[in-house]
Amino acid sequence: MIKLIHKFKISYSRILGFICKESKRMEGSENNTCLDQTQTKPLESSNDNLLTTSLAEKRPIEEGEEGQDGGHKEKKIKTDDQESKVDNSVEKTNEDVLPRKKKCALLLSYCGAGYNGMQINPGVNTIEEELINALYKAKTITEDCKINPGKMSFQRCARTDKGVSAARQIVSLKMVPLKSLIPKINEYLPPEIRVFGLTKVTKAFDCKLNCSARTYEYLLPTFAFAKDYQTTKNYRLTDEKLAEINEVLSVYVGTRNYHNFTSGKKFEDPSAMRYIKSFVCGKPFMSNNIEFVVLTIKGQSFVLHQIRKMIGLAIAILRGVAPRSTFDLAWLKRKVDIPKAPALGLALDKVHFDAYNKRFGSDGIHDPLEWEDAEEDISKFKAAYIHKHMIETEMKDHTMMRWLNTLSGHTYNNEGMEEIKSAKNEEESAKNDEESAKNDEESAKYDKESREAPQEASESEDKS
Numbered sequence: 001m002i003k004l005i006h007k008f009k010i011s012y013s014r015i016l017g018f019i020c021k022e023s024k025r026m027e028g029s030e031n032n033t034c035l036d037q038t039q040t041k042p043l044e045s046s047n048d049n050l051l052t053t054s055l056a057e058k059r060p061i062e063e064g065e066e067g068q069d070g071g072h073k074e075k076k077i078k079t080d081d082q083e084s085k086v087d088n089s090v091e092k093t094n095e096d097v098l099p100r101k102k103k104c105a106l107l108l109s110y111c112g113a114g115y116n117g118m119q120i121n122p123g124v125n126t127i128e129e130e131l132i133n134a135l136y137k138a139k140t141i142t143e144d145c146k147i148n149p150g151k152m153s154f155q156r157c158a159r160t161d162k163g164v165s166a167a168r169q170i171v172s173l174k175m176v177p178l179k180s181l182i183p184k185i186n187e188y189l190p191p192e193i194r195v196f197g198l199t200k201v202t203k204a205f206d207c208k209l210n211c212s213a214r215t216y217e218y219l220l221p222t223f224a225f226a227k228d229y230q231t232t233k234n235y236r237l238t239d240e241k242l243a244e245i246n247e248v249l250s251v252y253v254g255t256r257n258y259h260n261f262t263s264g265k266k267f268e269d270p271s272a273m274r275y276i277k278s279f280v281c282g283k284p285f286m287s288n289n290i291e292f293v294v295l296t297i298k299g300q301s302f303v304l305h306q307i308r309k310m311i312g313l314a315i316a317i318l319r320g321v322a323p324r325s326t327f328d329l330a331w332l333k334r335k336v337d338i339p340k341a342p343a344l345g346l347a348l349d350k351v352h353f354d355a356y357n358k359r360f361g362s363d364g365i366h367d368p369l370e371w372e373d374a375e376e377d378i379s380k381f382k383a384a385y386i387h388k389h390m391i392e393t394e395m396k397d398h399t400m401m402r403w404l405n406t407l408s409g410h411t412y413n414n415e416g417m418e419e420i421k422s423a424k425n426e427e428e429s430a431k432n433d434e435e436s437a438k439n440d441e442e443s444a445k446y447d448k449e450s451r452e453a454p455q456e457a458s459e460s461e462d463k464s
Helices: 002-031 080-096 127-137 143-147 179-187 239-252 306-318 326-330 354-360 372-397 399-404 414-463
Strands: 040-044 050-054 061-066 072-074 102-110 165-175 193-200 213-221 254-257 273-281 285-287 290-299 346-352
Touching: 102 372, 127 143, 127 165, 127 179, 127 193, 165 372, 179 193, 193 372, 213 306, 213 372, 239 273, 239 306, 290 306, 290 372, 306 326, 372 399
Parallel strands: 165 346
Antiparallel strands: 040 050, 061 072, 102 165, 102 193, 213 290, 213 346, 254 273, 273 290, 285 290
16 A cells, blocks of 8 residues: 555656646747747646637737736727727617606596506506506616516506596606606507606605505486486476485495495495595586586495496485385395496595604605696596597487496395394384383382381281
8 A cells, every 4th residue: 555655646646747748849830930820829727727719819919017926017008999889889778877866756647438447467557557658668667677666666556447537646666766657657658548646756666555545536417316207307306306316315425335336245244334524516517508517425445346336326225216214224134135336427536644744744755645736637637538538428328328228127125124123123122122121020020019017017016
C-alpha cells in the first residue's frame, strides 16, 4: 500500500512538472510569434487549463488598467450597432413599466342594455369585461391583472343584474392613481359606459365592505298604479294617489325578513334579513305624452331580485289585484307567490360611504368619496343614456303594460291568510282562556273568603 502511494506521488509530480514546462514554452513562443486576427491565442486560466479564443473577439486594452498578473486588463468597447440596440431596449422597457400602483376607487356610469349584468362572466358580454379591457389598453394595469383581476384586488360595490343600469357605480382596485388617465380609459370604452372619477383610497379599502348604503331608482309610467279600467297612456297621477303610493311603500321601511322577495333563501337564513332606510315615490313628469315617476329606495344592502319584487307587490296591492294583508303574509315563514317587476326601469343611483368619509375624508391625505365635481356630467349621462333608453324602450315594447297583464296570474298565496286569522284567533282564545282562568281563580278565592267569614262570626258569638 505504501509503495502504491509513493509511486502515485512520483507520477503526480512528473505530470505537474510537465505542465509547468509546457506552459513556459508556450508563453515564450507567444512573445516571439506574430499571429494574424484569424489565428487563435492560448490563454492561461486561473485553474491552469488552456483555452483558445479568436483574436477577432479580443477586446482592445485600455491604458491605466491592470490585470492580476500586473499586465493590462481587458475592457469591452461596444460598437455603434450594439449601443443602438441597448438604447432601444431601454426605451422599450421604460414604456412598458407602469408607475407605482395604488389602491383606488373608480366611479363609472353605464346603461345596462345589451349586457349580462355587471359581474364578469366568461362567454357573455358584461360591464366589468369592457372596463378591465379598457384599463389594460390604457396601460393602467398589467396583462397579468387583466387575466386575473383578483391580483389587483378588484371589487365592485354593487352587483347589477342583466339589463340593469347604474349612474354612480364604484369599483376598487390597484392601478395607476392619475386622474389624467380618465379620458384615455374612456377612449377604449363604448359610449354607454363612462368613467367619471378616480381617487386614491386607503390600502385596506374595499368598496363592497366599506359601503354604508345603496340607493336604487326605478322609473315607470304612472298608469302602473291605476285600476284596470284606468290603465291608459292618458292616466295622470293625483295628489291623493301619490300619497297612497308613499304610504304603501313606507311599509317596507325597517328591518324585515325578505326570503319571499328573493330566490334560494329560507326563512331561517340570517342573510334574508335586510334593513330599508327609505322608500318614496317622486313627483310625476311628462315624456312623450306619457306620465312617469321615479321610485327611490335606500337600503343597507339588497338580495337578488329584492327590489323588483318589492315594487311588484306594491303595484299589485295599489291596483287592487292583491289585498293589503299580503304584506303580513310575506314576512312569515311560508312561501308567497310575489310578482317581479321588469328590469327595464331599475338603476343603481348611488352608493354611500358615510363611515369611511367620516374617518378618512378629512384626514388631509384622502378625498371623501362624494364625487361632487362629476355630478353635472353624471346627470347628463343619466338623461342621455339611462332614462332615454328606459322611456324609448317602454314606448316601443310596452314592457310595463304587458307585465301588468300578468299580475292576475299570481296567487299571492292569499289562502294563507286563513292561517294568519286562525293563529290570531287561537292567540285571542288563549288570552281569553287565561283571563277566564284568572277570573275563576279570583272567584274561588272570594267564595272561600265568604264561607270563612260567617264561621268566624259564629265562633266569636259562642265565646261571648
